[in-house]
Amino acid sequence: MILLVNPRATRPSNRRFPLSVMAVGAALPPHVNWEIVDGNLPGTDVLAELAHHIEAGERRGDPVALVAFSVMPGPQLVNAVPLSRELKSRFPRIPIAWGGNFPSLYPAPVLNATHVDWAIRGQGEDTMVELLDVINGTRDPASVNGLCFRDADGTHWIGAERHWKGPDELPAPPYHKIHVADYLRPTFLGRRSGVYQSSIGCPYGCKFCGVISVFGSREKMQAPERTARHLTYLVREHGMDSVHFYDNNFFVKEEHARELAGRILPLRLNWWCEARVDALMRFSDDTWRLLKRAGLTMVFCGAESGSDDVLKKMNKGTTTEQILGVGKRAREHGVIPEFSFVFGDPDDPEREIDNTLAFIRTLKHVNPAMELITYFYTPTPQRRGTYGNVDAVSATPDTLDEWITPEWVAWMTHEDPLVPWLDERLKAKVTDFELVLKSRFPSVQDAKTAEWGKLLGRFLARRRWSNGDFADPRMLRLIRRIAHRTPEDSQAYGHLRAARRGT
Ligand code: B12
Ligand code: SF4
Known part of the structure; x- marks a missing residue:
């Protein structure tokens, strides 16, 4: 038996289908028994569940041969480390893999x-199947692409990169292995929102982006018919009414977008997806209308910067004119655009911040419904030296214990990039601006702030927004804090975070 663990990555109320471990499990050979243990489900004691499965497997004569964790940078890592360490100390003979x-x-x-035996890089389906042969003693681990391990002398073996497959070559999501209804949660899109990923990778090469560090600059899209078939199942059998598409880049070709929209239109879903502004600007008005009719409610675009020079430096391949163009077209077609920006240009951070904040104000005039997401540029070792001279950035930690300190958690979540050129004053410029904007125009996705807080914030932020006065909005910060609805179950990693000025 194989146990697939999704360590807690979010609050239970925000849980989503654990797609990563579902994908890996679906590809296991039919004779292999496997179960998912999902730390995002309310009240789950992951360690107790694992121990229960391990003991039950022993009794049945189907002992657990491997416990495999899915680990994303950030809070999920913070939860994975003690879990995996404790599991190893209680069941030292069971191999542990991380993917x-x-x-x-x-x-x-x-x-x-030492509590992790195998690390898997990139797409996990085929590597896991081959790892089972290694564990059974029928295969040399060095022959498995994507597999990493410690040699007998402790040196690291980093297996060659695995060529990854497209979604059409992989099994369908195994919905029968989870309680689907437990994962259909209310969001701004609907009362029973689900998630789905229909493509893998992204063909572009933005220099700051972590997606291409894992998948290279390639994207494989699933046939629209297959996507529609899976969504139809979720709608008809489980009453899903809306969906977040997790694709890094949902629209590549207009024809593909049109076919997909046509196929899912009868499902009457509301949906959110990520797209590039250049692709959206290429679409005809007729395509925009079709997307809207098919349920496109919000489209997330990586706008990144309000300066064309910086967009060029990032190798983004888009322009500020296209960003404004999408703002305008989205308004015309009744779709909410969600623009994300990356602050912290290594060469001239202050000028870039001022310029981009001014651009966001213009964008908000063009489309008042526009939503804002902010990130700080966090150069990763894989992308070092590609965008700005970032060689001064400190090396990433060698141990998992250091990785889960508050500083590195904030680094992984792009909250604090730990770069010398972005001090507290500059970061505050961004967070203060964001607070004024989000007080003046509360996000349709903000379920955390009580209604009275939103109303009061709107009123108090009015003058600041129209005067362009964003400096130290103490009152707005106080309102946000008091009006913050206490989560039903605060994040386990919360205590590890360094204190910071909130937005
Ligand atoms: C769902 C999701 C989340 C969920 C968590 C999901 C969960 N695990 O419970 C939430 C919303 C909580 C989340 C949060 C964050 N996320 Co996130 N998230 C995603 C998203 C949209 C989809 C991932 C997914 O399910 N894909 C579908 C599955 C099938 O694919 P997959 O995950 O890639 O899995 C394959 C391989 O990775 C591998 N694999 C994965 N797990 C395992 C396990 C084993 C054992 C094996 C063998 C293989 C394996 O095999 C799988 C099948 O091929 C991706 C974007 C994307 N489309 O990839 C971003 C993404 C992974 N997230 C990202 C980031 C940065 C974050 C945050 C840090 C953001 C923030 N500022 O806070 C936070 C913090 C994470 C945390 N809380 O720990 C980045 C990672 C960038 C990077 N390369 O480091 C991504 C790529 C988004 C982006 N474009 O920047 N995220
Ligand atoms: S378009 Fe988005 S996902 Fe693709 S490389 Fe650029 S930032 Fe990454």
Whole structure:
């Protein structure tokens, strides 16, 4: 038996289908028994569940041969480390593997941890199947692409990169292995929102982006018919009414977008997806209308910067004119655009911040419904030296214990990039601006702030927004804090975070 663990990555109320471990499990050979243990489900004691499965497997004569964790940088890592360490100390003979974005990007600290036996880089389906042969003693681990391990003398073996497959070559999501209804949660899109990923990778090469560090600059899209078939199942059998598409880049070709929209239109879903502004600007008005009719409610676009020079430096391949163009067209077609920006240009951070904040104000005039997401540029070792001279950035940690300190958690979540050119004053410029904007125009996705807080914030932020006065909005911060609805279950990693000025 194989146990697939999704360590807690979010609050239970925000849980989503654990797609990563579902995908890996679906590809296991039919004779292999497997179960998912999902730390995002309310009240789950992951360690107790694992122990229960391990003991039950022993009794049935189907002992657990491997416990495999999915680990994303950030809070999921914070939860994975003690879990995996404790599991190893209680069941030292059971091999532990880690897959997902964290070991794909940072295999060395994973292999430095003696409680992890195998690290898997990149797409996991085929590597896991081959790893089972290794564990059964029928295959040399060095022959498995994507597999990393410690040699007998402790040196690290980093397996060659695995060529990854497109979604059409992989099994369908195994919905029968989870309680689907437990994962259909209310969001701004609907009362029973689900998630789905229909493509893998992204064909572009933005220099700051972690997606291409894992998948290279390639994207494989699933046939629209297959996507529609899976969504139809979720709608008809489980009453899903809306969906977040997790694709890094949902629209590549207009024809593909049109076919997909036509196929899912009868499902009457509301949906959110990520797209590039250049692709959206290429679409005809007729395509925009079709997307809207098919349920496109919000489209997330990586706008990144309000300066064309910086967009060029990032190798983004888009322009500020296209960003404004999408703002305008989205308004015309009744779709909410969600623009994300990356602050902290290594060469001239202050000028870039001022310029981009001014651009966001213009964008908000063009489309008042526009939503804002902010990030700080966090150069990863894989992308070092590609965008700005970032060689001064400190090296990433060698141990998992250091990775889960508050500083590195804030680094992984792009909250504090730990770069010398972005001091507290500059960061505050961004967070203060964001607070004024989000008080003046509360996000349709903000379920955390009580209604009275939103109303009061709107009123008090009015003058600041129209005067362009964003400096130290103490009153707005206080309102946000008091009006913050207490989560039903605060994040386990919360205490590890360094204090910071909130937005
Ligand atoms: C869902 C999701 C989340 C969920 C968590 C999901 C969970 N695990 O419970 C939430 C919303 C909580 C989340 C949060 C964050 N996320 Co996130 N997230 C995603 C998203 C949209 C989809 C991932 C997914 O399910 N894909 C579908 C599955 C099938 O694919 P997959 O995960 O890639 O899995 C494959 C391989 O990675 C591998 N694999 C994965 N797990 C395992 C396990 C084993 C054992 C094996 C063998 C293989 C394996 O095999 C799988 C099948 O091929 C991706 C974007 C994307 N489309 O990839 C971003 C993404 C992974 N997230 C990202 C980031 C940065 C974050 C945050 C840090 C953001 C923030 N500022 O706070 C936070 C913090 C994470 C945390 N809380 O720990 C980045 C990672 C960048 C990077 N390379 O480091 C991504 C790529 C988004 C982006 N474009 O920047 N995230
Ligand atoms: S378009 Fe988005 S996902 Fe693709 S490389 Fe650029 S930032 Fe990454």
